[in-house]
Amino acid sequence: MVGTGARVRVGSALYNEVVEWMDTEAELLDAYREREWLEAMVSRDVVYQVPIRQTVERARGTGFVAGAFHLDETYGSLESRVARNETAYAWAEDPPSRIRHFVTGVRVTEDAEDADLVSVRSNLLIFRTRQEQTQPQLLSGERQDRLRREDGALRLLRREVLLDLTVIGTHNLSIFF
Amino acid sequence: MTQAKSTRADALLDELDTGLAEGELPAGLFGNQEIYDRELRSIFGRCWVFLAHESEIEAKGDYVLRKIGEDNFIVIRDEEGGINVLFDACRHRGVQVCRADSGNTSHFRCPYHGWTYNAKGDLVGAPLWRNAFGGMPKEGNGLSKAARVQSYHGLIFATLDPSAPPLEEYLGGMAWYLDLLFGLNEHGMEVVGPPQRFVIDANWKSGSENFAGDDYHLGTLHRSVWEIGAFPVPFRENMMGYHIQAAPGHSLSFSMAPTEDEPGPKFFGFPEELAETFDTSRISDHQLEIARRSRVMVANVFPNFSMLALPMTEDGANHAPTGVVTIRMWQPHGVGQVEIWNWFCVYKNMTPEQKDRAYKAGLGTFSMGGAFEMDDTEPWITVSRTGRSVAADLLDFKLNYQMGMPGVGIAKQVEDWPGPGIAFWTRYEEGVQRNLYRHYADMMRAEPGTWPKSSFDE
Numbered sequence: 320m321v322g323t324g325a326r327v328r329v330g331s332a333l334y335n336e337v338v339e340w341m342d343t344e345a346e347l348l349d350a351y352r353e354r355e356w357l358e359a360m361v362s363r364d365v366v367y368q369v370p371i372r373q374t375v376e377r378a379r380g381t382g383f384v385a386g387a388f389h390l391d392e393t394y395g396s397l398e399s400r401v402a403r404n405e406t407a408y409a410w411a412e413d414p415p416s417r418i419r420h421f422v423t424g425v426r427v428t429e430d431a432e433d434a435d436l437v438s439v440r441s442n443l444l445i446f447r448t449r450q451e452q453t454q455p456q457l458l459s460g461e462r463q464d465r466l467r468r469e470d471g472a473l474r475l476l477r478r479e480v481l482l483d484l485t486v487i488g489t490h491n492l493s494i495f496f
Numbered sequence: 497m498t499q500a501k502s503t504r505a506d507a508l509l510d511e512l513d514t515g516l517a518e519g520e521l522p523a524g525l526f527g528n529q530e531i532y533d534r535e536l537r538s539i540f541g542r543c544w545v546f547l548a549h550e551s552e553i554e555a556k557g558d559y560v561l562r563k564i565g566e567d568n569f570i571v572i573r574d575e576e577g578g579i580n581v582l583f584d585a586c587r588h589r590g591v592q593v594c595r596a597d598s599g600n601t602s603h604f605r606c607p608y609h610g611w612t613y614n615a616k617g618d619l620v621g622a623p624l625w626r627n628a629f630g631g632m633p634k635e636g637n638g639l640s641k642a643a644r645v646q647s648y649h650g651l652i653f654a655t656l657d658p659s660a661p662p663l664e665e666y667l668g669g670m671a672w673y674l675d676l677l678f679g680l681n682e683h684g685m686e687v688v689g690p691p692q693r694f695v696i697d698a699n700w701k702s703g704s705e706n707f708a709g710d711d712y713h714l715g716t717l718h719r720s721v722w723e724i725g726a727f728p729v730p731f732r733e734n735m736m737g738y739h740i741q742a743a744p745g746h747s748l749s750f751s752m753a754p755t756e757d758e759p760g761p762k763f764f765g766f767p768e769e770l771a772e773t774f775d776t777s778r779i780s781d782h783q784l785e786i787a788r789r790s791r792v793m794v795a796n797v798f799p800n801f802s803m804l805a806l807p808m809t810e811d812g813a814n815h816a817p818t819g820v821v822t823i824r825m826w827q828p829h830g831v832g833q834v835e836i837w838n839w840f841c842v843y844k845n846m847t848p849e850q851k852d853r854a855y856k857a858g859l860g861t862f863s864m865g866g867a868f869e870m871d872d873t874e875p876w877i878t879v880s881r882t883g884r885s886v887a888a889d890l891l892d893f894k895l896n897y898q899m900g901m902p903g904v905g906i907a908k909q910v911e912d913w914p915g916p917g918i919a920f921w922t923r924y925e926e927g928v929q930r931n932l933y934r935h936y937a938d939m940m941r942a943e944p945g946t947w948p949k950s951s952f953d954e
Contacts, residue, residue: 369865371690373597382597387689390865391856395811399724399860403867408719411870485597486835487694490873492865 324429327437337427337439337466340473345420348495353401356495357394362467362474367392369480369496383481389492390480397495404493411491416449418494422462435468436476443480443496447489456489458482462496504889505530511894512937516930519898525933526699527883531940532831538940539799540565542657544666546801546825547571547581549839550650551686557600557615560690563827563835564656569642570594570604571652574615581642581654582617593639598690604639613639649678650685651801651823659945668743668950669916670797676783677793677805677821680763680774683844685821688855691837694864698876699883700800700834701936703826706872707794707802709739709749709928712899717871725812726860726867729760729791737792738910739900739925742917743950745798745935747928751791751806761791765807766819767850770843782914798935800826810860810867818850820858832880838863897933900925918952 327334340360347356369390375382392400403409421444430436445458465477480496504524508531511522525531547562548571559572561584568584570593584594586606593604593613603620605612610623617639622629642654646663648671653663664671678685706713715731722731729751737752753760763771764787776784787793792806802824807817821841829835840858842851861868882888900907905924913919920927938948 371692373690375596375599379596379599384690388859389692389863391859393811393814395814396856396860398813399726399811399867400865402724403720406720406723408716408723409871410717410874485693487692487864489694490696490877491870492863493870 323438324431327427327429333429333437334425334427336473337437338425340466341422341425341439341441344475345422349419351404351415353404353495357397357401359472360475361394361397362469362476363394365392365394365397365475365477367397367475367478369482369492372482372485374485381481382485389482389487400493400495409493412493414450416447416494419446420444421446437466437473439464439466445494445496447494449490458484458487458489458496460484460496503530504528505534509937509940512933515894516897516934516937519896519901519904519926519930520894521897521933523882523885523888523893523895525883526701526879527831527881527885527888529831532699532828534940535828536565538942539936540828542655542660542939542942543799544646544653544655544660544663545799546651546653546797546823548652549687549823549841550579550647550652552598552690553579555600557602558598559594559601559615560598561594561596564642564654565828566830568592568594569654570639572601572615575602578616579645579647579652580616581645581652582613583640583642585640586611587619587637587639588622617641649674651678653801659947661947661950665950667797668746670742670746670748670795672783672916673740673742673748673793673795674797675779676787677764677795677803678841679778680784680787681843681845682775682777683773685841686844687823687839687841688851689840691824691839692863693835693837695829695833695835696873696877697832697880698834698873699831699880700826700828702876702879703824703834703836704796704798704800704802705929705932706876707804707824708747708796708932709794709923709925711735711737711749711751711792711794711923713875717875718868720871721861721867724867726809726817728765728807728817733760734792735923737790737921737923738913739907739920739923739928740913740915740917741928741931741952742795742915744938744948744952745932746796747931748793748795749923749928750786750789750793751923752786752789753791756789761807761817761819762788764790764793764805764819764821765817766843767846770819770846770850773843773845786915796932798932799939800828802826804862808857808861808868810857815853815857818853818857820854820862822858822862832884834876836864897926897929900927 371387373382424442426440428438447456460482463479466473467476553573570582591608619634619637643658805821808820809817825837827835907920907925910919
């Protein structure tokens, strides 16, 4: 999901705004402030997907399978996941695992048609531990996002998480990428 | 089998034998390395195991890479449309010849010296053949194959044991119940996309026994799903229904109301327009009636192939629950790990919108990011830890599988059940799990070439 317009230069006002947005998002998610993230940073029209990846021969591409997912979420289903984590019975995350989002390589592109849209690609590393674990569970991949300015603020309109994994090695995906 | 001396695994199997009658299992079954090593040979090396659905390899040359036990097998459709299950090891030096999870090909070429095989596994050539191998027959130098391969409702199974009974005999009474999930109309089912795969630190048997009919855990472990409106039948009502030991090893469970006029979900929550196409073209009136009254079916085909059909939604505020069907493998991955392979099934004659709805509802509930599943893995991790523990051995620690035994709880055997096997009314019952472990115990001790009975009537 590379933007259709010009690359936004590092250090420009828009670039800085996007990086601050990503830092804020990571901070909220790492601090279990999921509802704040959902309500303040996610568009009602969001499409949020983690496609399945397979190992395939080089000639067949990167192995992402169209229409097949680990997660395929809308605002309603994201809300449902946030609500679940808030119940007293979400055993999987109570006590919660500890997660840290490392976001690097932020690349911002304008949209040629719509000044309210920006496309952002970023590298993501999630470092996760639970209970007395010393070996972290690591999830790495590229996020391909589209942010839309709604009432002046950027919100997440589209997120595709392209994982560097075919087999997921963490005990659940109750976390947000 | 001649054992030089009795080992800890022998002792555990003895404890299992005697404990089952009392509803007790030794915890070491879930963590003992020697038990696990024996399972790979005595269970996975012999039983019919699920590999793929035919809809995954529809075209000639389509293949997927799957596992029997811990070993890779290529499941490929050949030029004649036949399905071959080939051991992924070159006959020359044992090198892996298939290095992708799926694809389409007419042949596999070993990357080491170039031995090349067709879709039937026959050796077709190698570089500079005459210089290197002239005079040596190609016949007999192909890839090794599973001893037998058979499909049932498009579900492809294979066994490595030539002495295994035919698949339908192996399934025994379970076939009748697979019919009423996969054969409700002439079209049958297909899978949506490739499977999700994830690895957790648990023993494979925890998945199998859970899907053999552990309904009682819903009220505690999965309580959150009612709080968010993901599942329409309250816990207490959902405990009404039948537990069935379909055949030795194979168990299942139906959620069903006491009376047939209850207004709740029918046909596992499948859309009404779809249910109108359900008929008796492939099943009996009794089977159709059971499916019609069922809110949930959950089942495990011994050893590690499970399925679940039930009404679910990933977003209770915006979408009513709809019928979701997941099939999955609890693939052994060492004594302390299981790799879960998870597929979603839809009826072929569903509309694209119905398929999409069912897929989204399934993803949001019974996948590793799903509201149900993400809690399931949590207890299984510590079952496995307890299974490895020295304390469990020293303290002679037994696990309790007594629910529904005579004098325990309200479950009662049903005398006039119309289907095969042994049925109990109400799902407060763990006979379904004892059935799994009874057969497990028999398989673990069976002499090579001999099979425990596949019916309760024998």
